Amino acid sequence: MSNSKFVDSWLRHRLVTVELVDMIGEGGLNFKPWDGAMTLSELVLHIMSSGFQFTNAVKLGTIGKPADKPLISSMADLRKYVHEITESTKATMASITDEEMESLVDASKVMGTSLPGKALLATMRDHEIHHKGQLFVYARMAGVQNPPFFVKHSV
Amino acid sequence: MSNSKFVDSWLRHRLVTVELVDMIGEGGLNFKPWDGAMTLSELVLHIMSSGFQFTNAVKLGTIGKPADKPLISSMADLRKYVHEITESTKATMASITDEEMESLVDASKVMGTSLPGKALLATMRDHEIHHKGQLFVYARMAGVQNPPFFVKHSV
Numbered sequence: 489m490s491n492s493k494f495v496d497s498w499l500r501h502r503l504v505t506v507e508l509v510d511m512i513g514e515g516g517l518n519f520k521p522w523d524g525a526m527t528l529s530e531l532v533l534h535i536m537s538s539g540f541q542f543t544n545a546v547k548l549g550t551i552g553k554p555a556d557k558p559l560i561s562s563m564a565d566l567r568k569y570v571h572e573i574t575e576s577t578k579a580t581m582a583s584i585t586d587e588e589m590e591s592l593v594d595a596s597k598v599m600g601t602s603l604p605g606k607a608l609l610a611t612m613r614d615h616e617i618h619h620k621g622q623l624f625v626y627a628r629m630a631g632v633q634n635p636p637f638f639v640k641h642s643v
Numbered sequence: 644m645s646n647s648k649f650v651d652s653w654l655r656h657r658l659v660t661v662e663l664v665d666m667i668g669e670g671g672l673n674f675k676p677w678d679g680a681m682t683l684s685e686l687v688l689h690i691m692s693s694g695f696q697f698t699n700a701v702k703l704g705t706i707g708k709p710a711d712k713p714l715i716s717s718m719a720d721l722r723k724y725v726h727e728i729t730e731s732t733k734a735t736m737a738s739i740t741d742e743e744m745e746s747l748v749d750a751s752k753v754m755g756t757s758l759p760g761k762a763l764l765a766t767m768r769d770h771e772i773h774h775k776g777q778l779f780v781y782a783r784m785a786g787v788q789n790p791p792f793f794v795k796h797s798v
Contacts, residue, residue, distance in 0.1 A: 501769075521676065521780055521783070521784055522783050522784050525783065611794075614656075614772055614793075614794060615793070615794075617769055617772045617773050617776065618772055618773075618775065618776040618779075618793045618794075619776060620773065620776065621772065621773040621774060621775065621776020621777045621779075622776045622777065622779060622780050624773075624776075624777060625676055625777050625780040625781070626780070628676070628677050628680065629676055629677050638769075638770065638773045639766075639769060639770075639773075
């Protein structure tokens with residue numbers, strides 16, 4: 489898959505996450521469905537930071553430092569952060585060359601191995617769809633009535 | 644992606660669903676996290692029937708009839724069904740030729756368009772990861788303590 493095709497195939501999911509977060513009311517921020525679960529805010533930040541870190545890793549050739557941890561004290565903070573880091577991640581991803589998609593990335597810190605940029609990005613995308621699925625349950629339980637379809641037909 | 648690579652990339656997720664269903668206790672069968680949600684059993688059957696129907700569609704060239712609806716009255720029934728339909732879906736998927744991966748499938752009944760077999764299977768795989776993510780929340784809420792990682796490293 490070429491890089492521009494990959495960006496679109498990722499955005500078709502990411503933009504659903506953005507839309508869903510925009511629908512969640514204030515009471516949802518620290519909601520968690522079982523004792524010991526990530527809170528809704530933590531789950532969203534996990535999706536965002538993984539996308540950011542793995543995308544940057546393909547540019548760097550290795551797993552770099554995570555995104556700075558934002559101060560989130562309201563759904564407004566969370567929504568603003570989600571919009572901003574999505575734009576930043578999208579810009580970095582769009583700058584990845586076809587050569588970088590094929591080049592090995594040292595992911596030994598988190599996956600115990602090196603793998604081509606395109607494989608790391610595909611894993612990141614699966615990881616994001618998985619946690620977005622969880623977020624749909626959180627959002628419904630936190631009162632969202634009409635969530636979007638799980639993927640956009642186009643971006 | 645060649646067909647054999649696709650089968651593996653799908654199985655790396657499906658086998659996690661099978662493992663997770665095997666871990667859910669009897670009380671989980673009709674668990675649902677909000678009023679109006681699919682029950683756990685319905686969610687699992689939705690994953691299974693979508694995988695079956697979309698895989699068969701690539702062989703048929705069109706969306707055919709859904710899998711026969713099984714009679715499920717216990718977790719033992721659900722587990723047995725999940726194992727059986729996974730084997731059946733895997734066998735059909737393994738028989739898909741590289742030519743069938745490229746051929747257009749008439750999916751107008753469910754998606755309003757025709758698309759290549761490989762695109763239909765990729766969408767099915769995303770759909771399965773999404774609902775498996777939801778199932779992880781259901782399973783935790785139904786008492787599963789140590790669920791597997793969301794994807795197998797190899798199959």
